[in-house]
Amino acid sequence: MNSFSSVLLIEDNPGDARLVTEYLSERFGDDCRVHGARTLAAGLEALRHTPVDLVLLDLSLPDSTGLDTFYRVHAQAPRTPVVILTGDDDDEQASEALRVGAEDYLSKQHADGVALIRTMRHAVQRRRAAEALRHDEPAGDDPARLRTQLDEQVAERTAQLEAMNADLEAFNHSVAHDLRTPLNAILGFASILRQDAQGRLTAQHQQHLRFIEHSAQSMDGLIGGLLSLAKVARQDLVAQDLDLSAMAEAIVERLAHEQPQRQVAWRIEAGMHARGDPALTAIVLQNLLHNAWKYTAATAQAQIHFGLAPPPSPRNVYGVHDNGIGFDMASAGKLFMPFQRLPSAREFAGTGIGLATVRRIVERHGGRIWAESQPAVSTSFFFTLRP
Numbered sequence: 001m002n003s004f005s006s007v008l009l010i011e012d013n014p015g016d017a018r019l020v021t022e023y024l025s026e027r028f029g030d031d032c033r034v035h036g037a038r039t040l041a042a043g044l045e046a047l048r049h050t051p052v053d054l055v056l057l058d059l060s061l062p063d064s065t066g067l068d069t070f071y072r073v074h075a076q077a078p079r080t081p082v083v084i085l086t087g088d089d090d091d092e093q094a095s096e097a098l099r100v101g102a103e104d105y106l107s108k109q110h111a112d113g114v115a116l117i118r119t120m121r122h123a124v125q126r127r128r129a130a131e132a133l134r135h136d137e138p139a140g141d142d143p144a145r146l147r148t149q150l151d152e153q154v155a156e157r158t159a160q161l162e163a164m165n166a167d168l169e170a171f172n173h174s175v176a177h178d179l180r181t182p183l184n185a186i187l188g189f190a191s192i193l194r195q196d197a198q199g200r201l202t203a204q205h206q207q208h209l210r211f212i213e214h215s216a217q218s219m220d221g222l223i224g225g226l227l228s229l230a231k232v233a234r235q236d237l238v239a240q241d242l243d244l245s246a247m248a249e250a251i252v253e254r255l256a257h258e259q260p261q262r263q264v265a266w267r268i269e270a271g272m273h274a275r276g277d278p279a280l281t282a283i284v285l286q287n288l289l290h291n292a293w294k295y296t297a298a299t300a301q302a303q304i305h306f307g308l309a310p311p312p313s314p315r316n317v318y319g320v321h322d323n324g325i326g327f328d329m330a331s332a333g334k335l336f337m338p339f340q341r342l343p344s345a346r347e348f349a350g351t352g353i354g355l356a357t358v359r360r361i362v363e364r365h366g367g368r369i370w371a372e373s374q375p376a377v378s379t380s381f382f383f384t385l386r387p
């Protein structure tokens with residue numbers, strides 16, 4: 001018996017789509033219906049109305065690329081097996097997709113009709129077996145089975161959340177871009193007005209113009225923050241061995257060089273190594289150390305320390321400590337939300353996006369971040385990069 005009778009093929013390349021459709025119709029004739037979609041939006045729309053046995057998915061589509069494509073399909077139809085169709089260079093992404101719930105993947109270059117159909121059949125059978133396990137045979141007291149069920153549920157929820165995040169980030173990104181155009185117009189015309197009307201503006205008019213420019217510039221900073229947050233959330237991770245101590249030294253040396261008037265006693269423990277994405281981890285350290293630097297600006301004998309958290313903390317907990325203004329622990333949860341700045345931070349420059357970015361990066365590494373502070377005494381930001 002055929003394992004599948006209807007398939008959704010989400011593929012923007014007409015040649016590839018035709019080839020797959022031909023394989024399937026040669027093998028199954030009218031027994032297998034192939035629904036085609038050339039964009040992710042069209043694919044999601046089709047999934048909404050037409051239940052299918054399997055989705056064949058190209059990750060690179062005109063309206064979505066990479067793993068986001070999979071997350072969205074998976075969120076829309078979490079029970080439907082998805083086989084990724086990939087160009088050669090997408091192999092790494094495709095195997096990451098397996099980890100988060102795709103059923104299988106096939107390289108377009110090497111897939112012939114036989115391999116394609118075998119992969120599709122296995123994907124459907126595997127998924128049905130897992131579903132049967134889930135529904136027909138309650139886990140009872142079998143801890144292994146219970147664990148599998150829980151793992152599946154967690155994977156499903158994670159995929160849904162990832163998809164929601166991806167949607168929000170895509171939204172962020174496009175809104176931020178769209179906002180920049182009118183904002184540049186405001187700044188541009190304010191500047192023209194200043195030049196053309198020079199000499200005719202009263203002092204008060206000039207001050208109003210400065211307010212317009214200042215507000216537009218701070219909005220530009222917020223938009224920049226939104227864009228960078230969306231970027232770190234979407235950027236692919238490349239894990240490497242990192243010398244956190246050397247990275248932190250370089251960052252603090254740069255801060256000290258930029259503000260030679262500051263007297264800060266800083267100490268970076270030697271020999272701290274971790275696995276992480278170099279560019280993204282640098283953003284984490286940069287933000288935490290920069291905050292420590294900034295929020296000790298009014299402290300008489302400023303001290304900054306970066307090191308491993310002492311026992312009984314596990315070995316992989318890192319801490320950035322300072323003795324600056326600190327904050328009330330009641331506000332600690334807010335700090336990691338975009339654009340949340342505490343009243344005490346008002347006299348220091350900033351947009352409030354740094355820690356939100358840091359949290360996103362740490363979580364993408366599978367780690368955690370939290371803060372402990374006593375106002376005007378000490379502040380510590382602890383993080384891990386792996387569970």
Ligand SMILES: Nc1ncnc2c1ncn2[C@@H]1O[C@H](COP(=O)(O)OP(=O)(O)OP(=O)(O)O)[C@@H](O)[C@H]1O
Nearest residue numbers: 291292295326335341342345350351352353354355
């Ligand atoms: N080391 C610290 N000591 C005291 N308060 C801190 C510290 N780090 C962060 N905060 C508080 O958390 C808020 C959020 O920090 P975050 O780094 O996100 O934003 P920011 O520093 O205000 O601006 P930017 O986006 O430029 O980094 C800060 O506005 C400040 O109120």
Ligand SMILES: [Mg+2]
Nearest residue numbers: 291350354355
């Ligand atoms: Mg900051």
